[in-house]
Amino acid sequence: MNIRINNGFQSNTTTLDQPIVVTGAAGFIGSHTTDELLSLGHRVVGVDDLSTGRIGNLGESMRNERFEFVKADVAGPEMMDWLCQRYQPAAIIHLAGLVSVVAAQENPGRNYRLNLHATQQVAEAARSCGVSRVVFASSAATYGNTLALPVSEETPTRPEGLYGSCKLASEHLLQGYASSFDLEVVCLRYFNVYGSRQTGDSPYAGVISKFVEGFSSGNGVTVFGDGRQSRDFIHVRDVARANALAATVPLELRTLVANVCTGRQQSLNEVLSVFGNLFPHAPAPRRETARRGEILHSCGDPAIAKRHLGFQARTTLDEGLRHLIDHSGISISA
Ligand SMILES: NC(=O)c1ccc[n+]([C@@H]2O[C@H](COP(=O)([O-])OP(=O)(O)OC[C@H]3O[C@@H](n4cnc5c(N)ncnc54)[C@H](O)[C@@H]3O)[C@@H](O)[C@H]2O)c1
Incomplete structure (x- = not known):
């Protein structure tokens, strides 16, 4: 305990x-x-x-x-x-x-x-x-x-x-x-x-900062596996x-x-769909085989x-991603 x-x-x-x-x-x-x-x-x-x-x-x-x-x-x-x-x-x-x-x-x-x-x-x-x-x-x-x-x-x-x-x-x-x-x-x-200030350009970056990088640069993103893996x-x-x-x-x-x-457990496909709405002209995600050893689901x-x-998270994924894009100085009409 x-x-x-x-x-x-x-x-x-x-x-x-x-x-x-x-x-x-x-x-x-x-x-x-x-x-x-x-x-x-x-x-x-x-x-x-x-x-x-x-x-x-x-x-x-x-x-x-x-x-x-x-x-x-x-x-x-x-x-x-x-x-x-x-x-x-x-x-x-x-x-x-x-x-x-x-x-x-x-x-x-x-x-x-x-x-x-x-x-x-x-x-x-x-x-x-x-x-x-x-x-x-x-x-x-x-x-x-x-x-x-x-x-x-x-x-x-x-x-x-x-x-x-x-x-x-x-x-x-x-x-x-x-x-x-x-x-x-x-x-x-x-x-x-x-959120903002997380670096997306390093190979060690978290998936969301990599998505921000990929969508905003127009380079697109790579998803390993079927995208149903989920995170909190x-x-x-x-x-x-x-x-x-x-x-x-x-x-x-x-x-x-x-x-x-x-x-809340949210899948990569759900995250991709919010990004897709924010960047309607972005290339479709590249799909590659799942990486060995990757944790499939995580939720606390x-x-x-x-x-x-007295703590409770308040920000929904949709709000959080919009806030992140706004504070990254990225134009979402790109
Ligand atoms: N980002 C996440 O999703 C996450 C999840 C779980 C736990 N954490 C933990 O939260 C903490 C902060 O993570 P973060 O995402 O802000 O990372 P970050 O790399 O942005 O922040 C870590 C900071 O510590 C500084 N630092 C590193 N070694 C130092 C040293 N020896 N002396 C003084 N400063 C030093 C770095 O310069 C950096 O500013 C870390 O302990 C991390 O393990 C982060």
Whole structure:
């Protein structure tokens, strides 16, 4: 079981003046999380080494006097410690990591450093500086390829590769810190996140950002298999809201693991049909044989996040894709 209930435990709420540290702030989810926190009036310290993130993602935040940016490697010796000593944050939202499942398989050492060792640095800095709460960017990859859908936090975790196994090990490490020290931990298992600022040009990009790239460039897209494979696609603004709630709401638990998902299963063919409406002149998708080992269906149960964080995804796929196209500066009459 992933959730430990401490009866009678009620945590403190965050004050607006004590900052929240966001690691990976210049990345896709990090920059939206920073925007969300600033819009709620929080002070934010964003940390990023700009390895995959872009300072341009923080355009508006950089002009906000409640935001500070620190370019640093969070896995580096004592960096997180220095940061926590200097800023005395109320919470850390730890998003920095190696995001690509493929890159993690190709470079196990880098995966270990970014997806597990960095978590240790964050946890230790939080403990030694008295930070109240750590929110960790975990993943649906911790479940592996499970047939029983939707997956709840009670579903056994069987990660199939190095990315998912380091995410799960990070969750366990943080839970060990929470049970040993005065620290609350929220591990959020994101499902398939999409939205603006996600890079579509890399071979590691998610399917929706690849579709945006293919449709908007006029090059078209390739679908592997019959397109009936499905995912629980969640818009990044919803994920940013979940992160902000996880960092700030009073908790009844010292350790919480929660899916961040919509609870809706949507097929690639459904996604293609929304794109088809937005780009009526685009070439028909190329069809290729299914890729070996690809998970066919994935869908999460959102009940725990709703119960403990008051979080529910609001953006429909249609709204989310339209918002993404609008914010990508793409002309949809092309
Ligand atoms: N995008 C998804 O669908 C998804 C799904 C599940 C989990 N996640 C997790 O969410 C988190 C954020 O993912 P994202 O999609 O925004 O990816 P991203 O690559 O856009 O963001 C990661 C950020 O971390 C920074 N970073 C990497 N290593 C660093 C280091 N050592 N020190 C400081 N900064 C560093 C990068 O420069 C980048 O800005 C990751 O931990 C990822 O594993 C993402």
